[in-house]
Structures are given as C-alpha cells and as structure tokens.
Amino acid sequence: MLMRKLFFSLVFIYPLFTLPVFGQPPVGYYNNAAGLTGEELKTSLHEIIIQGHNPIWYSEVWSSFLLTDIKSNGKVWDMYSDIPGNPPYEYEFIEDQCTEGSVPEEGICYNREHSWPRSWYGPAGNEIYPMHSDLFHVYPTDAFVNQMRSNYPFGVVANPDWVSENGSKVGLNSIPGYNGLAFEPIDEYKGDFARTYFYMVTRYEDLVESWQSESPMAAAILDGTSYPAFQEWYIDLLISWHEQDPVSEKEITRNNAVYNIQGNRNPFIDRPEFVNYIWGTGLSDEPENHVTGFSANTITLNWTDAAGPILPDGYLIRMSVEGFEQIEIPTDGIPVENDFWNRNVMYGEETVTFGGLTSSIIYYFKIFSYKRNGETIDYKTDGEIPRVKITAK
Template identity: 50%
Template sequence: MNKNIVRTIGVMTLTLHAFAFADVVNGDFESWSNGVPNSWDTIDSGIEVSQSNSIVYNGDSAAAITVNTTTQGSTDFRQSVDVVSGESYTFSVWVYHTEGGVSARLYVDGYQGYSTPSNTGQWQELSYAYTASSTSSIDIGLRFYDQSSFDGSELVYVDLFSPTDSTSEEPGGETCESNSGSFSLVTDNYGSETSWTITNSANAVEYQGSGYESNTTYSESVCLTDDTYTLTIQDSYGDGICCSFGSGSYSLTFDNVTVASGGEFTSSEATTFTLGNSGDNGGGDGSGGNNDTSDYYSNASGMTGYSLKTALYNIIKGHSSQSYGDLWTFYVSYGLDSYYENDGSILDIYSELPSSNDPYSFTSSSDQCGNYSGEGDCYNREHSFPRSWFGGAVAPMNTDIHHVFPTDGYVNSKRSSYPYGEVGSSTFTSQNGSLLGAAVSGLGYSGTVFEPIDEFKGDIARAYFYMATRYEDVISSWESNSSYGDAVLNGTSSQVFESWFLTMLLNWHQQDPVSQKEIDRNEAAYSFQSNRNPFIDNPGYVNDIWGN
C-alpha cells in the first residue's frame, strides 16, 4: 500500500507549503481514519460524513455528506487554514447534488456563495477570491441549507477543496495510460489480519497489501493493462472483515464501475474480472445473458425447489448497499433508452411506447422530481415492490436497484402501493396504456390493482422473484406491514406470494421473456451493488423453484 511513502509525502508537503499558500489539508479527501476525513475537525451533528469511491471528482475518493436536519447551524463542515497578511487566495470546492433538496454554501472566513441544488447528477464548482487582512488562521468549509423539496435526509458529494496540500499524481509523478482504478479498504477491529492481492491471468502478483492498522480507511491507485485478473482478500483469523468485529469493507473500481466489493467472508474471498474488450454481453432471446455466470451460481448447481431458492439467497445476499441519491446516478448512466427510440432519454416503463414515439420524454438528471401535477412533468424512483410493504425507507431494500425503476412521478403516485395485477375496469390510464382500477374477475383478488403494459410485465415478475429470494431471511415478517402487502405476501419465506399473485407472476414471466434491456441492466446492477438477479441470468430458475 506504500503507506510510509504516502505519509512522508503528506508531511513534507504540509511543512513546505501550508503556511505560505493556505493549503487545505486533505482537501482531496484521500486520507481517512475510522470513517472520518482527516484534518476536517468541524463536523456538526446535523450531518454525517463518509468516504465515497464511486462518485469522485478527482483522485480516488470524495466526501459523501448526508444532511439530516433543517437546522442550518448544525450543518457546518470546516477546518482552519493559515493565511498571510496581504496575500490573495482563491478557495474553491466541487459539489455534486443528488436530489436538489439542499444547497451548499461556501464558507471562507465568512459566508460566501451558494451552489445550485437543481443541478443534480453533475459536479459544480464554488469559488471565492480572498485577500488576507492579517496573518492568522481562518475557517473554511461548507454549510448546508434545506430547500422546499428537502425530505429530511439528502446526500451531497464534496471533492477537491482547493488550494489543497496534495495532488492526484502517484509518488514519482507517474500516470496511468492503461486501465486506471482504485482499491479501497476499510479495516475492522483487527486490521493486521487482513491482506490482499491482485494477480493476472498468468497468476503473477500485480498489487498486494498487508500490515494494516485497525478501523482505518486506505485507498490505493492501481494501473492494469487489458487482461483477466483475480482480486483475493484474506483474513488470517477466518472471520472476514465484517460484521462481527467491526464494519470493514473493500472495493475495487475502474471508471466508476465497481468490479469487486464485499466484507462478509471467512478466510478469503476471490473475484475474477476482465479489463478491456471481453466480448458481447448479449442475449435477448429469453434465455438470459451470454456471460458465463456458471462460477457465480456454482453453489446452486443441480438444485431444485426451495433448496435452490435458498442457495441463490446465499449467493446474492449481502450486496453493497448504496445511498438513495446514488440511484439517480445509476439512472444517468444505465437508465437510458438505447432500445426503443434510442434517444438517450430516461427509459420509463410507465410512459414507454415500444412500437411508436413516446408521448413525452425525460432528460436524465435535469428532469428529476420535484413537484408534478400531471404526466410528463418529471421522473422519480419507483419501488416496484412498494417500500411500505417492507417497513419504509429501510436499508438495503429501499435502495436495491434490482426493483427500483425510474418512472413518471405522476403515474408512480397513481400506482401508489397498490399490488400489480390485471385490471377489469380502469379508473386511470397512463399515456402508454398502464392501467389502474378494479381487478379483473377470476384473478383471485378483487381489490384495486395497477397493470403495466405487456412489454414490461416480465421485468416486474423477475424483480419480484428477486425480492422473494434476496430477502428470504426477512420477507416472512413483512405480511403485516401493509394491507396491500398482505394481499400479495403469504407470510412464508418459501413460496412467499399468495397463490393468485404467484400464478400471475409465472404467466408474466413466461409471456414476456428476458430482453436485452434487462440483461444490460442486470450487468450494470452487478457493477453498482455487487449482486445479480438470478432470474434474468437463468430464467429457468423460476420454474425450478415455483413451477410445482
């Protein structure tokens, strides 16, 4: 990890430049201890700060700041820097809004300019030119202000507070001309037990690390040529790095795509990944993707029935839970229409017309909800499996990308938390033909249901089979959380669904086979949160588990 080199360079830079040039110490947020960014000594009670290796402006990490209060005086994030009388400085910082419900205000020896919170899903710079009136120390940092759309908790990313005391270059000034990535490690209570290696296809070690302190965050840049590699992380005691003795974790990312991550294992965990052109990710004929996932599902090989379901649960559980704001970012990269109009707009299952032009379209990021009064105003995050059914904004279900889709905000509100079903008499029809109304006679349920168009019924069914499997350990307790959930869930962890609903899902799964869109989204979800939907990769699993 070159820890001694990194620390020596940091101390030398601080000694030479901090006083003369008002350097912001750890302004690039590359140095962390016990989950806290080093040198940022004012972190108010109304905010929580954690390290981000996914949304980054510069270098390997940024600060992910969650604002949890409307009390503005409890949201300060600051440190002190030394300035010299008569010297001029330009302080700047980059911020990234996820929802638009809070603004960031730059603080440089007083309150300065605000960010534009509506510019979500993109980096924006705040800066201020300052001339010191005396040789002294001044406070610099940020304060956060709630807006009318603030829902009580919102994530803002912060990076490269300048002038900073470090640069993004590797020691020695080397740059990466191949695949530039970042390995991040958070150690548990016994950091010395953890070690890791990255080996290439010839089993030669490219990178390795060991000898870590406990409860400390490390980050190392890696540079790899096109090849197939294996990241192996080991714990000498055999209890992994999470969650019995601390909350350790690790991740390896390239171009903001996570290729390996985790924390819960025993003695070791190995992940193989390929950099460069690895061929077609295709499929689309209803048989699932062409990627060879046999190793991923090897522990489920040869099984059927509910034993297969439990084996799949053990494979896909413990995924890397993301923030609610990270869903917006996923949609910007992976929620776009490359399949119908192919126009790069948000692919919304409640407005998409597969065989003709859509009635309206949403531009990613800029058309996020927000307020709405009708169709076409904005898009939001639709929990296809309503979150009231699992108890509200509860992690990790609330941000599990496998069941949360971008949809028209107004239509989403119409769907509410009603069960999916088949409508006999509609009270509302969206512009793409999605229906709300009384269930059709013979469905087995007589209440209000919401029916998506045929093109996406299989997508919904496979999302529900995923939820039944991923949350096998807790889903039997969800039946009483909501009357609508009670109509769908049967209170077991095996069949999970009431017979009427299961029969309908099986029909939808059969009638609307796996599409290329689902295959691509499943691959992106795996990179995003490190688990897969087995029923997209292997559609036959549905019949193997629930067919009888």
C-alpha cells in the same frame, strides 16, 4: 397535459462515481444452485446474491439510473410511460428529475419508483436499507404515474378507473384471489416486473415472512412464509407474465449494470428457468441437445455448452483407452463420482483436464449432458453422443 419545459442538453461527465469494471457473472456464479429445486434452490440463490451485495445510498440512485436505465437515444427508460418505438414523452437525465411533492399530470418529471412499495417492508416514511436503494426494484418512472400506482400490487385490470398515456391501468383486480385496487403495466414490461418480484422474495428471503403484516396491499400477495412467499394466485400471475414477456436485451444490459454498481445479480434474468424450478412444476426433462464443438488439446477437452430451452446442469466426461464402444453409458439416478476415468463439470465451464496420462497412448472420450444431481440425475443418452479421441503428448 401541461407543456413540458424545453432545456438545452447538458453535458454529463460519466461516471458520476467509481465503478468496478465487469459485467457478466463470474464462471461458476450459480454452481451451488445446480441440481436444486423448490425451497432449496430459492435459499441457495438467496445465499449467492446476498454475497457481494454492497448497498448504495439512496441519493446515489439518481446517478445510477444514468447507467442502468438509459435508452439508445440517451433518454430515461421509464417503463411506466414508455411505448417501445413511440413514447408519448421522454425525459432528460438529471434536469427532468423531481424529488419532492406531487405533480398534477404526466410528462412533468421523473422520480424514483419502488416497484416493491416501501410500505410493504416497513413504515413508508423510513429509509430501510438495503431494500430502499436496491436497484433491482427501484426504477425511474414518471412522477404522476408513480403517484397513481400508489402502493397497489401489480395485477390485471379489466375495467380501469384510470389509464396512463402509455396504457398502464389502475382499477380493481379482475382475476380471482384479490378484488382490491391494482396497477397493470403494459405487456412489454410485465416480465420485467415479474422477475423483479421473484428477485425481491429471494434476495430478502430472511425478511419477507414479516412483510405480510406491514401493509394490507402486501398481505394481498404474500402468504407470510419465506417459501413460496407469494399466495398461489400471485404465483400464477407472475409466472404467466414471466413466460409471456421473456427476458429482453434491456434486462440483460440492466442486470449487468446493476451488478457493476451494487455487486449482485438477478438470477431470474440470468437463468429464467429458475422460476419454474422454484415456483412451477419443478423438475424438467433431460437437456434437449448435446454440446457442440467437442474437441481436445492433449489432455484438455473443450466444448460449447448445449443450447435450447432446457439447459443442462452439468456434464459427465468419460474416458477409455479401449475405444469408444467400451465407454459405459451412465444410468439415470446413479451419479458417477470423479476419478481417473470420469469427470463432472458444471454447465458454463466448457473445459476439463484429465491428468496422469501416458504419452503416445490414444485416449477416447464421450461427454454426456445431465440435469440435477444425486438420485434424480437425468443423463441425455439418446442421439449421437459427442466423442473425441486424442493421443497424449
């Protein structure tokens, strides 16, 4: 490999453009998607993440990388060349970037990789916005590995024709469904790219039907529909990568950084279970745990959301003045409407207020976690139901 030039470190002034100050999604960001599955959930997420998406110019991608793809040591986080803890080479921001032409080998410079290739959504030479600069699929990568990847789909390569210094492979896809050339990233980043692809067919749900005809490589993985969008073999592959390489702190940090820049989020990083609800087996079991820290302050109740692999979509809080035993256990499939004695609260809000109470009266409360809504609602009613009593003041 050619020896890379050594440069003195440059001092950069951050940020290179003005950013709003926020990170986590606002409370209720995914409320409209609660209880939905399959195509309805995918469309709901599309409507959520298209709102607030303010595309940046392609030239701004370079400066955005300084915020979205920076390692703890200040180097470029390149998933095509990185080996966690022991990368074969690393890049300095700005000074090591390259914008035009080809390079003869790895380790020379990094550029802007469209992990969803440009030729899949239009003529490769055209800058088609907002896909062209969408940071949820544009990553900084080694220029030579980018060249070798070409516009091949991600896949599984058992007998590679070429292997990068970090172990990424190019060769014939070795699993049923497609026998053409494919690019296989290392295991540490397969989930990242799977969630990238789930984002792309969701954010661009209104366009993806036409993408199958743009490129033979796109036709290898897309089915020409907005749902499920992918061919069955590719759904199986992406789900397996999504499950084997769970959401990392790197992805969470990047999701927040991209949100700060372009104003939308990747829901499959925030809520990994959405993948299964849309493309997997769909409905899951009732939540595994009840909330903790259930307490009251006059007529305001507070709690810590239930944890575990199966999270609730919401909670039913029921009130009585006759004691805990008089609070009726809800029935699966029969949703309870909000009224004086009952409140439904979405997961993530962690508080509810009951009004119109009589001073000096003791009120009794129980909280029930549930999945879904309507006729498929599933309440968690076993175990010890969290309860609290309070005297109204």
